[in-house]
Amino acid sequence: MQIIRGATTIKKDEKNQIVYAVKDLLDEIFSLNNLKKEETIGIVFSLTTDIHSFHPAKAARVCGYDFAPLFACVEPDIVGGLPLCIRVMVMVEVSPSRLVKHVYLEDAKMLRADLSSIYNIALDGPAGSGKSTVAKILAKEYNILYLDTGAMYRACALKAVRENVAPQDSEGVKKLLEYLDVKVEYLDGAQHTYLDGEDVSDKIRANEVSMAASHISAHPCVRIKMVEMQRVIAKQMSCILDGRDIGSTVLPDAKFKFYLTADSAIRAKRRYDELLERGQNVDFDKLHAEIVQRDKQDSEREFSPLVCANDAIVIDTSEMSIDEVVAKIKSYIQQGI
């Protein structure tokens, strides 16, 4: 079961206003989430003590939402609370992996500004700067999608490795692109990356794929294709995207932009620990040299390199814990929404 939240406000305590407010709120929740009647388990409203003229559960029934159990209760008065406010929880029987969208209308938008409209967070930086760990935590906290764009380039690289095409060979890569089939899907909130219909989410993490991804992502034809997919996803829902060129090229208008960086030896150590945990034994010095080499390749490529957007907030994570990085980013986001 999942719960979809929503809230709205009315201007005056009048029957008509309550009926229309409830209708707008439920209509928006159902259409935005593509909900079917039979997926609804129940709808619970709460209302502030200044609303007396009509019962929101009754309003829902009047508007055709009589297919689910309806209930309403009164909220305690809170000093400084939003007046004339109707909140709702729609309980639905849908897969836990489905990303549900909450709806905040009228003055209630200020209750959860982060949920009331589509916004994107760009998180750029070199390998091992902590982007993906931080992005996953933030996506969960804000109930938005995490799009790991590096995984898409890694899937392209895996294709080249499998087809014996050198990732630097621009002609070979161009041909590969004609029949390249890369997709991302979300299961239980986690991104799964598919290559030719196969879930390659783990295989793309192999160290040889990392280097190949750095080479293949330098080709403009590859980037154009991947960026197009990333923009389509980011347009549909609020997302946090991590990558190298999100704030500069993919989403130059992203509402929030952060650039994470850290000393290369520290980043190499993080990757080393991560690979060890995955059961991959690698030589630390070699890994460090590869990270330095990847940084150079990623930032020196001609087309859409790794770059810190002018308006991005730079965070050096060398001496910071993940919790500290998350808290810092959240403090900027809270100021901005």
Ligand code: DC
């Ligand atoms: O973040 P990562 O290590 O999974 O990325 C793998 C490679 O893909 C990296 O060397 C650079 C490239 N990349 C890119 O060029 N642009 C992005 N938006 C994301 C990754």
